[in-house]
Amino acid sequence: MLPPASLDGVAGVSGMGLSAGAFSRITFLEDPVCDGCGLPFEYELEAGQRCLVCTQRPHIFARARAACLYDEHSRGLILGLKHGDEQSHAALFARWISRSADPLIRDCDVIIPVPLHPLRLLRRRFNQCAEIARPLARQRGLVYLPDTLKRTRVTATQGGRSLRGRRLNVKGAFSVSPRQASRVVGKRVLLLDDVLTTGATADVCARALLDAGALAVDLAVIAGVHGAREVPK
Ligand SMILES: [Zn+2]
Numbered sequence: 001m002l003p004p005a006s007l008d009g010v011a012g013v014s015g016m017g018l019s020a021g022a023f024s025r026i027t028f029l030e031d032p033v034c035d036g037c038g039l040p041f042e043y044e045l046e047a048g049q050r051c052l053v054c055t056q057r058p059h060i061f062a063r064a065r066a067a068c069l070y071d072e073h074s075r076g077l078i079l080g081l082k083h084g085d086e087q088s089h090a091a092l093f094a095r096w097i098s099r100s101a102d103p104l105i106r107d108c109d110v111i112i113p114v115p116l117h118p119l120r121l122l123r124r125r126f127n128q129c130a131e132i133a134r135p136l137a138r139q140r141g142l143v144y145l146p147d148t149l150k151r152t153r154v155t156a157t158q159g160g161r162s163l164r165g166r167r168l169n170v171k172g173a174f175s176v177s178p179r180q181a182s183r184v185v186g187k188r189v190l191l192l193d194d195v196l197t198t199g200a201t202a203d204v205c206a207r208a209l210l211d212a213g214a215l216a217v218d219l220a221v222i223a224g225v226h227g228a229r230e231v232p233k
Contacts, residue, residue, distance in 0.1 A: 018077075018092070025073040029066050029100060029224065037196065038064040038100075039224050053229045059199050061191060061206040061217045063104055066224030067096035070195055074223050078194055081128045090131035093222045098136055101190070101220035108190040108218060110143040110183070111136060114205055115174070117151040132222070133192040142190065148180040149205060158201065163229065166200035174205050176212035185213035196221040197228045 018026075032047060033040050036054030050058075068074050081089040098105065113129035121127055130146050137144035155173050158166050176184065189209050193202055196219065206217040 022073070022077075026077075027069040027071065027073070028096070029068060031103070033065070035063050037199070037224065037229075038066040038219075038221070039226060052231050056231055057229065059206070059219075060203040060210070061199070061219045064196060064199075064202075064219040064221065064224075065097075065101040065104055066196055066221045067093065067100040068223050070197075070223035070225045078222055081131070082194060083124075087126065087131060090128065091135050093132045094136040094139065097132065097192070097220050097222065098139055101218075104190055104218040104220060105136075105140050105142065107188055108142060109187040110145050111190045111192060112145050112149050112184075112205075112209070114191065114193040114201060115146075115149055115151045117154045119154055128194055129192050132194075136192070143183075145180070145183055148176060148183055149208060150175055150177050158197065163198045163200065166198050167203075170201050170204045172204075174208045176208050181212045184209055186215050189214045189217045191217055191219045193219065193221045195223050195225065197225045199229070 029038060029040055032044065032049070034051040034054055035048050036050040036059060039051065041051065070078070077089055081087065081093065111133050113127060113133040115121075115129075116124065116127045127146075133146070134144055136142070151173055152175050153173050155169050158169060161169060191202060191205055191209070193205075196202065199219075202219045206219070209217050
């Protein structure tokens with residue numbers, strides 16, 4: 001029997017579905033990391049500690065974990081999934097996140113993917129965050145709620161915008177469907193997104209979920225961007 005093809009298109013298969021070379025170039029993140037944004041530090045942190053940015057400018061979501069750093073090595077894999085060519089990456093990312101976000105998953109009841117607007121979903125045919133959240137929910141026994149959080153308007157890409165620009169771009173762009181609000185009341189929600197940059201999108205989603213009665217919202221992502229936020233002057 002032939003071995004399954006590795007996902008980055010190079011011969012040779014690692015246990016995680018990537019060639020050994022591609023796998024070794026990914027910077028995986030492990031605890032201890034900042035509890036607020038999931039990014040690592042040069043110095044040792046104790047469990048639950050937060051970086052200076054998260055201390056001074058807390059996110060609306062309570063905690064975050066990223067499976068790896070967003071860099072030139074992880075970017076291709078993530079964009080491949082996002083643009084629909086590499087749907088098989090979703091199961092791989094679900095396994096990565098199951099490990100990196102384990103402390104959050106243990107505390108959460110339900111998992112909600114950051115939604116696409118229906119028009120964009122029509123064009124792209126699938127939501128990469130939903131493709132990761134669905135197998136993760138199955139593996140970890142979380143209730144999967146793909147239709148509870150809605151994107152109520154089409155937003156332009158967040159790329160190339162300042163923090164303020166990103167906040168304005170997604171302001172009011174998400175809401176909890178009134179018919180489904182009861183599914184999050186009193187629940188700890190794990191929100192799933194692909195990349196954590198400034199956190200503007202995840203914050204707006206967390207706000208909508210908290211306003212609908214969620215007890216707390218944590219965030220799990222494939223990759224975190226180092227230095228996307230600055231300490232307020
Ligand atoms: Zn932080």
